[in-house]
Amino acid sequence: xSFVEYSEVIQDSDVAIIYLGHNSVMPVKVQHGAQTQTxxxxxxxxxxxxxxxxGSKVTCSKGGWVYVLHPTPELWTVSLPHxxxxxxxxxxxxxxxxLDLKPGSVVCESGxxxxxxxxxxxxxxxxxxxxHTVEFHQQRAEKAAEEFREHRVSHLVTVRNQDVxxxxxxxxxxxxxxxxxxxSPWEAVGHAKAALKKHGKEHVHTEGVIPTVLKPTRTSTxxxxxxxxxxxxxxxxxxxxxxxxxxxxxxLFGMWNQSGSGLVTGG
Amino acid sequence: xxxxxxxxxxxxxxxxDYVVLKRxxxxxxxxxxxxxxxxxxxxxxxxxxxxxxxxxxxxxIRSGGGLQLQNTKTTENSKVAGTDNRNIIDDGKSQKLTKDxxxxxxxxxxxxxxxxxxxxxxxxxxxxxxEYAQDKYIKKKKKKYENTVTVLRPTCRILAMMYHxxxxxxxxxxxxxxxxxxxxxxxxxxxxxxxxxxTCAGLVLGSIMERMGGHGTVVQMFxxxxxxxxxxxxxxxxxxFHETLHEFPICHLNALxxxxxxxxxxxxxxxxxxxxxxxxVKQEEKQxxxxxxxxxxxxxxxxxxxxxxxxxxxxxxxxxxxxxSPSRPFVVYSxxxxxxxxxxxxxxxxxxxxxxxxxxxxxxxxxxxxxRTHPRLLMxxxxxxxxxxxxxxxxxxxxxxPGEEPAPKRQKLKATEG
Numbered sequence: 001x002s003f004v005e006y007s008e009v010i011q012d013s014d015v016a017i018i019y020l021g022h023n024s025v026m027p028v029k030v031q032h033g034a035q036t037q038t039x040x041x042x043x044x045x046x047x048x049x050x051x052x053x054x055g056s057k058v059t060c061s062k063g064g065w066v067y068v069l070h071p072t073p074e075l076w077t078v079s080l081p082h083x084x085x086x087x088x089x090x091x092x093x094x095x096x097x098x099l100d101l102k103p104g105s106v107v108c109e110s111g112x113x114x115x116x117x118x119x120x121x122x123x124x125x126x127x128x129x130x131x132h133t134v135e136f137h138q139q140r141a142e143k144a145a146e147e148f149r150e151h152r153v154s155h156l157v158t159v160r161n162q163d164v165x166x167x168x169x170x171x172x173x174x175x176x177x178x179x180x181x182x183x184s185p186w187e188a189v190g191h192a193k194a195a196l197k198k199h200g201k202e203h204v205h206t207e208g209v210i211p212t213v214l215k216p217t218r219t220s221t222x223x224x225x226x227x228x229x230x231x232x233x234x235x236x237x238x239x240x241x242x243x244x245x246x247x248x249x250x251x252l253f254g255m256w257n258q259s260g261s262g263l264v265t266g267g
Numbered sequence: 268x269x270x271x272x273x274x275x276x277x278x279x280x281x282x283x284d285y286v287v288l289k290r291x292x293x294x295x296x297x298x299x300x301x302x303x304x305x306x307x308x309x310x311x312x313x314x315x316x317x318x319x320x321x322x323x324x325x326x327x328i329r330s331g332g333g334l335q336l337q338n339t340k341t342t343e344n345s346k347v348a349g350t351d352n353r354n355i356i357d358d359g360k361s362q363k364l365t366k367d368x369x370x371x372x373x374x375x376x377x378x379x380x381x382x383x384x385x386x387x388x389x390x391x392x393x394x395x396x397x398e399y400a401q402d403k404y405i406k407k408k409k410k411k412y413e414n415t416v417t418v419l420r421p422t423c424r425i426l427a428m429m430y431h432x433x434x435x436x437x438x439x440x441x442x443x444x445x446x447x448x449x450x451x452x453x454x455x456x457x458x459x460x461x462x463x464x465x466t467c468a469g470l471v472l473g474s475i476m477e478r479m480g481g482h483g484t485v486v487q488m489f490x491x492x493x494x495x496x497x498x499x500x501x502x503x504x505x506x507x508f509h510e511t512l513h514e515f516p517i518c519h520l521n522a523l524x525x526x527x528x529x530x531x532x533x534x535x536x537x538x539x540x541x542x543x544x545x546x547x548v549k550q551e552e553k554q555x556x557x558x559x560x561x562x563x564x565x566x567x568x569x570x571x572x573x574x575x576x577x578x579x580x581x582x583x584x585x586x587x588x589x590x591x592s593p594s595r596p597f598v599v600y601s602x603x604x605x606x607x608x609x610x611x612x613x614x615x616x617x618x619x620x621x622x623x624x625x626x627x628x629x630x631x632x633x634x635x636x637x638x639r640t641h642p643r644l645l646m647x648x649x650x651x652x653x654x655x656x657x658x659x660x661x662x663x664x665x666x667x668x669p670g671e672e673p674a675p676k677r678q679k680l681k682a683t684e685g
Contacts, residue, residue, distance in 0.1 A: 004456060004457075005458055005459075006459060006570050006592075006595070008568075008592070019621055019622065019657075019659075022621075022622065053593060053594075053660065054592075054593060054594040055592065055593020055594030055595075055657075055658060055659045055660045056593065056659075056660045057659070057660060067594075067621055067659045067660075068594075069594045069621075069657060069659075070594045070595075072454045072596065073454070074451065074452060074454065074596070089448075089451060089452065090448065090628060092451060093444075093447040093448045093450065093451035093452070094444050094447050094448075096447065096450070096451055097423060097424050097427075097443070097444075097446070097447035097450065098424055098447075100422045100423070100424055102477050102478055102480055103456075103457040103478075103479070103480025103481075103482060104480060120451065123454065123456050124456060124478065126456060126457055126458075127457055127458065127482065128480070198278075
């Protein structure tokens with residue numbers, strides 16, 4: 001098992017995703033002798049998980065059953081323990097495309113937060129790319145690094161515990177793409193530029209819609225040019241009843257031009 | 268520093284490259300061939316001069332050529348500006364230059380930038396406009412008179428925007444953000460085996476190949492005679508990417524499953540005017556490819572399934588799902604909602620899939636300028652719908668192992684730790 005490659009059979013020290021029902025998933029660290037409590041009963045790792053195929057049905061002690069799924073960044077996003085507000089798959093998908101991420105891309109990201117986007121980036125840039133992620137909160141940085149190790153992706157990522165606005169990303173002229181999701185993105189724009197390869201791409205993301213319509217403008221005046229701006233609303237029609245439209249985050253895309261004198265509209 | 272000679276080379280345009288020409292929001296995919304005339308936005312241009320330049324550069328179109336555009340920031344914002352438009356009368360007489368005058372300027376060989384400057388100087392009301400109005404005016408004139416084209420390296424994003432803008436009918440009106448959702452929900456990544464069934468001119472296939480980076484396998488199922496892959500060429504993949512791509516005719520699926528796939532079938536277009544020797548070689552090649560694709564499918568262990576076509580997705584989906592391993596994602600795109608509702612219902616009945624979600628996304632572009640940030644328009648409902656889910660181990664047939672039914676009360680399992 002790893003978050004960047006599939007495997008068939010559950011093994012000790014894997015991370016598996018238990019599917020309990022629609023909108024109900026939980027991650028589990030598989031260990032010999034361990035047990036996991038669910039509302040359907042107990043799952044004993046040694047007998048019920050280890051050696052079973054991913055995707056199998058597992059019957060729990062009380063008689064109910066669950067499915068065990070192979071971890072993917074999408075499943076991780078909806079089941080990970082939140083340390084911060086995270087990005088969800090809808091936005092992550094758009095970000096991945098707009099930053100032209102693919103195997104071999106080198107990406108700089110700040111802040112790491114709970115690692116939702118980080119895992120998705122790692123999946124896309126594997127096996128030859130690298131992610132440099134910066135988190136100024138020490139515990140969150142450590143927790144993220146720990147998760148990357150458990151998920152067998154730590155060879156693809158470097159976590160730095162520093163303030164990106166003061167100290168940058170820790171790399172110069174190496175990144176194909178930069179992603180900023182921090183309270184004051186305009187302060188990090190200079191470091192973003194330094195981290196980018198001469199022809200890289202940058203993306204500034206800001207949470208929420210109304211309060212931060214100001215953010216992209218301020219960031220854009222920092223570099224004195226115009227950006228293109230996307231916002232997405234995701235409507236889930238699975239129950240055939242229209243749910244409330246939830247406006248998810250706005251994102252701002254730009255691309256440094258040749259001489260690096262400013263950003264031009266992406267594309 | 269990562270920018271050494273090698274990297275530079277990678278960013279330079281070479282002859283034979285597939286590139287995308289861009290002006291404003293208009294994109295066009297072309298191949299750089301020597302002395303080849305290319306039409307772009309009602310103008311003929313030759314691309315010979317761009318070879319050797321960096322991608323992303325903007326070129327001016329002279330009479331039939333391309334030249335590098337200097338980074339001119341000569342839009343001298345005249346300090347003179349008005350406060351509002353109460354005294355500006357739109358009588359069509361503010362501009363002193365006539366259409367003929369402008370044509371004369373163009374013939375004299377004036378650059379777009381200079382024409383705009385002339386227009387500004389000859390406009391009676393320009394200095395009465397507010398600063399923002401002046402900006403808007405200049406932008407509008409630039410759009411009309413600047414003869415520039417930017418040369419870009421093709422990526423999934425750019426090609427998806429191009430197809431959506433130019434020929435949405437060819438890609439079943441798949442909007443680019445919906446395509447982004449598909450690639451992520453299906454967990455497309457290197458070193459996996461993906462099955463694709465698409466009639467989107469190869470755009471979906473190419474995007475998947477880009478996200479796999481030449482590692483892994485893609486098997487394209489196709490209806491009819493042969494797969495349509497025009498879009499894949501536009502990506503400009505290196506040759507080794509094509510080694511990971513296989514195709515398999517969907518009409519032969521029955522035979523494959525029954526084990527009776529005849530890889531020595533007679534070539535249907537045997538009436539072509541090739542020599543016997545050539546025909547034999549072609550036939551053998553075809554059979555070899557078919558056998559290779561069949562081998563990829565036989566294991567029933569694909570890692571992902573993506574469907575995006577003008578055909579009704581239900582039969583295709585139900586047929587192809589069994590070629591996936593358990594615990595693997597699948598995504599179905601449809602321009603309309605109703606076929607996906609059918610798929611959803613059928614899947615719920617037959618089982619074998621969890622986490623089924625039927626979604627569509629809305630997209631809104633914003634203009635971002637200081638003090639002028641606002642949404643432009645809302646694109647909704649026009650991007651198509653997605654059905655996504657994850658496969659699970661299929662249910663054993665009813666009645667075969669009654670002991671597996673969840674009993675109301677079970678005896679405690681014996682401890683088997685260690």
